[in-house]
Amino acid sequence: MKISELSECSGVSIASIKFYQREELLPEPERTSPNQAQYDTQHVDRLRLIRALVDVGGLSVATVRTVLAAAESDIPMDWAMGVAQRAIPGSVELPATTTRGVSEIDTITETLGWKVSPDNPGRGMAARVIDSYVQLDHEEILSVLPEYSRAAMIVAAADLASVGLQPSRMRMSETVVVGTVLGDSLFAGLRRMAQEDEARRRYAQVQS
């Protein structure tokens, strides 16, 4: 198909397609004549992947290149997944010193026997939340940690099972990025609904 058809088919503007091509995110099309390039379904798929990473994942073009390179290489799958996971913006730097939050998170990780790299982006996120709880004089909320961790294991197992359903490494990396970003919102939504149901059970008078 011609670039105009590719644009229509993928919903990506011709200018963006040319930009991704210059940035080498998109494979070269077949040249049927000096002024005529032929695109096919691999270009449609790749454009969909790039848009998902940029629009949903919030990745920069440079980071998209890193994720694609990891997906295309033959590094071990868990490493490629780590690259995708770490590419997502919003990671929180670990505090320079070992705060209460860091030690609480490391304790629970050890108790559960999780093998997690020191630079896992979730470690800083979780540690910072705990430090905020402590600062707000809400230490008692820490009592939720074991149940939260148990729920996180259920969600992670479901996440990895859905990644395992994907037909290619490229699509697996896409699933990690899209699923990590959207999965946070999906879980947050379900949590609010489950909270209302649980609150009714605990506090509601009989409602007719």
Added chain:
Amino acid sequence: MKISELSECSGVSIASIKFYQREELLPEPERTSPNQAQYDTQHVDRLRLIRALVDVGGLSVATVRTVLAAAESDIPMDWAMGVAQRAIPGSVELPATTTRGVSEIDTITETLGWKVSPDNPGRGMAARVIDSYVQLDHEEILSVLPEYSRAAMIVAAADLASVGLQPSRMRMSETVVVGTVLGDSLFAGLRRMAQEDEARRRYAQVQS
């Protein structure tokens, strides 16, 4: 204590204390002379609550007033919790029509027997995520819905248990707002760590 001491003790500036007082978020101090007001620990506690709702919850001053009024009134506890939950910004409007996402969410809610109001803020959040998955041609990620819901019930039960530990309705509402906002990040962090652990189990070669 004097206003200068209250400011030091709470970390809130004198200007902000006066502003909250004018906005009637802070109880009137005792007047010991026309130019001298005496504050006590109830003012320290209330300031901490206001700062938590504003800084962590992202609530506007008008919304803080609504949440405080609900916490102070004698409306049923589950209703007061609903007010706190709905006060948090970032809720997503339901699409005007019944999209695929809305019907998927309503189906799972019915299957699980959850009692959830149509305007629960999580319903729109979850429905929008599902609509995004479908648009991105990632329908297969919907297979995670039952496990996500099961995990959400575990987290919601832990959330409500920690709310139940609070000594007053005021503090319960604070816990709902702080716990809902921070809890999303805490869970997101633990999920990333659990994903890495799960990925290692599934994909890693023996590492020595």
